Amino acid sequence: MQGSIQVPTDPKLQYLLRIGDACLILGQRLGEWCGHAPIVEEDIALSNMALDLIGQARGVLTLAGEQCPQDYDEDQLAFLRDERDYLNPTIVELERGDFAFTVLRNAMVATWLKLLWERLRDSSDAELAAIAGKALKEARYHQQHAADWVVRLGDGTEESRQRIEAALARLWLYTPELFDDDAVDAAARASGLGPAGSELREPWLAEMREILGEAGLALPKDTAFRSSGKRGVHSEHMGYILAEMQHLQRAYPGGAW
């Protein structure tokens, strides 16, 4: 059995892990739709988007690994960390849910990532800027795909409407985390690595308002609840998804095919 790797607590590394892990974990979640989506084209669309996200995660985690004195590679970071060392926002680890939950989460996360990649094109780190240039195009497509579905479900049948409303009520609780700043954000902003989370809040709200408005859905009220995945404190769902992802590399260290 392969033990866990130790991850340093450097602000740049943490900033990169927050982005890379968001892509990695959402990619894994979307991959669960492969073979299960309601129609074949959505099955392929969701799987393709999962692939985009895994590709983005590969780039960012490779860059993150280079920040570590141990010079970890993407696979070590993806498969051999303890739960507390994954820094994705909680929203991406929540269970797959129904199709309404999936497309609404995609709309929320893709909008956030799109705004983030837009800013990261000007990162002081040239490699991160290069990754962002490619990822931005992909996030735009993800956003458009998800937004189309949110509108169709919100403005669809009674059943689809109920489901998207339920998804919105639940997912909304996890969105403030994306825009809460801490020392990692402050360091990134100061060094020009990337924007602080709070800088994306207003543009994100504006785009979500447009999407939800078109779907006939109202923005829910904010609550006091705050998730904390990006600080390593995850929901109960994280352990299960990591067990599935890590089992093979833990049981057969370095296994490749």
Added chain:
Amino acid sequence: MNATLEAARTERAWAVLDTVPDPEVPAISVRELGIVREVLDHGTSLEVVLTPTYSGCPATEVIERSVLDAIDAAGLGPARVTMRRAPAWTTDWISADGRRKLHQYGIAPPGPAADGTAPIRIVGRRADAVLRQRAHRAAVCLRLHRLQGAVPLHRLPRTLRTFQTDMSAPGRSQALAPERAARREIL
């Protein structure tokens, strides 16, 4: 090595790259696909600079291997492949020859790539009439080809856009290569 020989070597390498097929759409070469950025002659070795088509492209390793094999087979090696992410690949980089071959192969060549500055476009209600019409055409074509299953209501993901085009233009299906027609049957 003098300048003429150097130029000849990189030119020959470019010609070799025109024979390396894209693993996903073998009708066109990696050069025609527009993913070869540069061929650099370092004297003792060649360097081929590639740009991946998308972040998660699983064919990247295969392409790298087949490029190196082809350069070696032509006696131009040793060579190495480096990846360059920026600027990001765009379908605008597919060459004119590549577009013609895609068309012959049964794939509608993409139009000019969007520059991404346009605001988000939501299909939603306003496009319902268009979607219904498209769904109807698709349903007719599905019946024509005795396919069963879901009716596409929606823009297809990139790997399948070709099928959407084909399904809404039944007359074109005759031009499909047999293996593509077979793949569509499976789908």
